[in-house]
Amino acid sequence: SSAFDPQRWRADFPVLRRSVHGKPLVYFDNANTAQKPQAVVDAVDGYYREYTANVARAVHSLGEQATAAYEGARDKLARFLNVPSRDQLVLTSGTTQAINLVAYSYALPRLQPGDEILVTQMEHHANIVPWQLVAARSGASVKAAPISADGELLLDRFEAMLTPKVKLAAVAHVSNVIGTVNPVAEIARLCRARGIPLLVDGSQACPHQRVDVQALGCDFYAMTGHKLFGPTGTGALWAKREHLDAMPPFFGGGEMIRTVSFDGTVFADPPHKFEAGTPNIAGFIGLGAAIDYVENVGIAAIQAYEAELLAYATEALQSVPGLRLFGRARQRAAVMSFLIEGVHAHDVATLLDHEGVAVRSGHHCAHPLMQFFGVPATARASLAFYNTREEVDAFVRALDKVRRLLA
Numbered sequence: 001s002s003a004f005d006p007q008r009w010r011a012d013f014p015v016l017r018r019s020v021h022g023k024p025l026v027y028f029d030n031a032n033t034a035q036k037p038q039a040v041v042d043a044v045d046g047y048y049r050e051y052t053a054n055v056a057r058a059v060h061s062l063g064e065q066a067t068a069a070y071e072g073a074r075d076k077l078a079r080f081l082n083v084p085s086r087d088q089l090v091l092t093s094g095t096t097q098a099i100n101l102v103a104y105s106y107a108l109p110r111l112q113p114g115d116e117i118l119v120t121q122m123e124h125h126a127n128i129v130p131w132q133l134v135a136a137r138s139g140a141s142v143k144a145a146p147i148s149a150d151g152e153l154l155l156d157r158f159e160a161m162l163t164p165k166v167k168l169a170a171v172a173h174v175s176n177v178i179g180t181v182n183p184v185a186e187i188a189r190l191c192r193a194r195g196i197p198l199l200v201d202g203s204q205a206c207p208h209q210r211v212d213v214q215a216l217g218c219d220f221y222a223m224t225g226h227k228l229f230g231p232t233g234t235g236a237l238w239a240k241r242e243h244l245d246a247m248p249p250f251f252g253g254g255e256m257i258r259t260v261s262f263d264g265t266v267f268a269d270p271p272h273k274f275e276a277g278t279p280n281i282a283g284f285i286g287l288g289a290a291i292d293y294v295e296n297v298g299i300a301a302i303q304a305y306e307a308e309l310l311a312y313a314t315e316a317l318q319s320v321p322g323l324r325l326f327g328r329a330r331q332r333a334a335v336m337s338f339l340i341e342g343v344h345a346h347d348v349a350t351l352l353d354h355e356g357v358a359v360r361s362g363h364h365c366a367h368p369l370m371q372f373f374g375v376p377a378t379a380r381a382s383l384a385f386y387n388t389r390e391e392v393d394a395f396v397r398a399l400d401k402v403r404r405l406l407a
């Protein structure tokens with residue numbers, strides 16, 4: 001067992017001190033959104049208290065301070081993802097906006113009737129619906145590569161589907177439902193060999209493992225800040241410079257232009273050409289603090305500790321009679337979907353809440369994956385580095401209670 005001490009870090013998260021229904025909170029809904037350390041709360045608070053100002057347009061001191069902090073967050077995120085250059089990182093409201101930007105600005109102008117966009121059976125709706133929308137406008141279609149019963153992408157089937165019709169492939173780095181870690185570098189090699197650009201939905205990867213967009217070899221990488229212990233309404237799109245240069249802006253407005261006249265407008269260079277309007281300044285300043293925080297804990301240490309905790313939790317879950325665990329990929333992040341025979345997922349989540357345990361129940365914005373498993377919903381426990389074995393024990397005790405009550 002590693003020397004990683006979750007107690008040392010738990011103290012930094014105010015919410016983890018509270019109780020729910022008189023029980024200590026066990027927060028196992030991290031894949032939905034993660035808790036925020038005090039440093040993030042302080043960074044957001046500090047901006048509003050001490051230097052509230054807009055960015056990129058004021059020369060006064062507060063404006064300069066706000067701009068430096070906001071652009072500093074871009075630098076931190078660029079380093080965190082090993083983006084080759086900060087101007088390739090477009091700040092967005094999250095993964096959803098990042099993928100929509102690629103769909104409308106990159107894919108739509110290139111799609112012809114009969115073209116295909118290739119995704120997988122395990123995608124979040126955010127990596128399906130935007131492609132369907134641009135497919136509907138262009139006469140293209142969205143195809144899904146199949147997965148195994150264990151929830152692994154069938155790579156040979158994926159490869160066979162990479163025909164000349166495919167104009168873009170889009171895959172999750174890590175599944176938000178079953179934790180599968182997809183072999184993105186290998187997928188990227190397959191795509192590159194055929195000249196097909198690859199978008200990776202990294203929402204669920206960033207909180208759990210080192211992400212190096214250059215080592216992955218993809219074309220686009222979308223991420224979300226609120227799952228990485230930062231504020232909601234923050235995220236980013238990394239794209240290769242050649243793509244950003246070729247993409248027309250999607251949103252128009254202030255901050256994204258060089259000059260405007262009624263004879264024509266000259267756009268700013270990337271990334272600003274995609275960042276119309278006043279951004280979520282406080283949110284990104286908070287995200288910058290979140291990245292500092294995660295770097296200090298150490299992403300490699302987080303990954304190693306979570307692997308141990310996942311193994312412990314998986315074994316503990318297997319001791320619950322009648323429990324079905326979904327997804328057994330060999331490479332998995334600490335996300336577990338399950339059902340108890342004869343009990344609806346919402347009832348599991350409701351009763352767990354009464355025991356202080358927060359899990360999500362439902363389709364997890366992944367209807368096609370639910371259809372694959374043949375269930376309408378699952379309960380999902382998703383862990384973070386501040387979770388402990390004691391919490392897993394409490395969770396399993398609570399599950400046993402649920403089972404005895406309802407099954």
Ligand code: PMP
Pocket residue numbers: 031032093094095096097124126127172174175176201203204224225235365
């Ligand atoms: N993709 C995946 C795999 C996700 O888990 C999520 C969030 N649940 C998203 C996309 C969408 O992220 P956001 O809501 O932050 O835009």
